Amino acid sequence: ATLVTSGLCALAALALAARQAAIPPPIASRQALSWANLGALAHHRSLMVMLLCSAIPGKLAATAVLLLVVPLAVANMGESASLTGRLLLLYFLAFLLVSKWAGRLSDRHRARKPFVVAGGLISALGCAAGVAFDGVWGLVGLSFLLGLGQAWLSSPQIVWATHMADQDHSGTDGELILGIYRL
Numbered sequence: 001a002t003l004v005t006s007g008l009c010a011l012a013a014l015a016l017a018a019r020q021a022a023i024p025p026p027i028a029s030r031q032a033l034s035w036a037n038l039g040a041l042a043h044h045r046s047l048m049v050m051l052l053c054s055a056i057p058g059k060l061a062a063t064a065v066l067l068l069v070v071p072l073a074v075a076n077m078g079e080s081a082s083l084t085g086r087l088l089l090l091y092f093l094a095f096l097l098v099s100k101w102a103g104r105l106s107d108r109h110r111a112r113k114p115f116v117v118a119g120g121l122i123s124a125l126g127c128a129a130g131v132a133f134d135g136v137w138g139l140v141g142l143s144f145l146l147g148l149g150q151a152w153l154s155s156p157q158i159v160w161a162t163h164m165a166d167q168d169h170s171g172t173d174g175e176l177i178l179g180i181y182r183l
Contacts, residue, residue: 050160058119058149065130091143095150119152126149129141162178
């Protein structure tokens with residue numbers, strides 16, 4: 001039933017997409033990705049600090065927790081695979097409930113860095129909870145707090161990265177920095 005429902009949803013999406021008006025081609029980026037642009041970005045200290053101390057570790061932590069730590073810990077405890085799904089759902093539920101709110105708050109206060117730092121600290125607290133508490137409750141804390149922390153820093157981090165490009169006069173633009181950030 002799930003596969004049939006998924007297939008019907010995909011067909012409905014295809015039918016809706018076919019009914020939409022043609023989308024004009026995107027406006028060409030002001031800059032193409034080149035080695036010279038990457039070199040200029042490497043000299044952008046604020047961006048590099050944000051990437052190396054927040055964006056990359058955050059992605060690594062989320063990937064490790066979601067793909068390795070939780071599933072392997074649940075299997076090691078002898079629990080059913082459905083517990084893995086429930087624990088992973090806590091991450092995504094926390095992210096879904098908080099990310100929009102955190103983005104709006106950071107926009108309202110025009111403060112990106114405090115949100116990124118707070119999100120990093122909440123994520124670290126989640127990782128510490130996963131180590132400090134054995135069993136399912138440690139994994140609950142890990143999944144929920146990591147999702148909460150990632151949600152808290154996600155939107156402000158993207159805006160902060162593009163804002164850095166607007167303040168930089170070395171020739172890099174927001175689109176290029178956003179592309180590198182997302183990569």
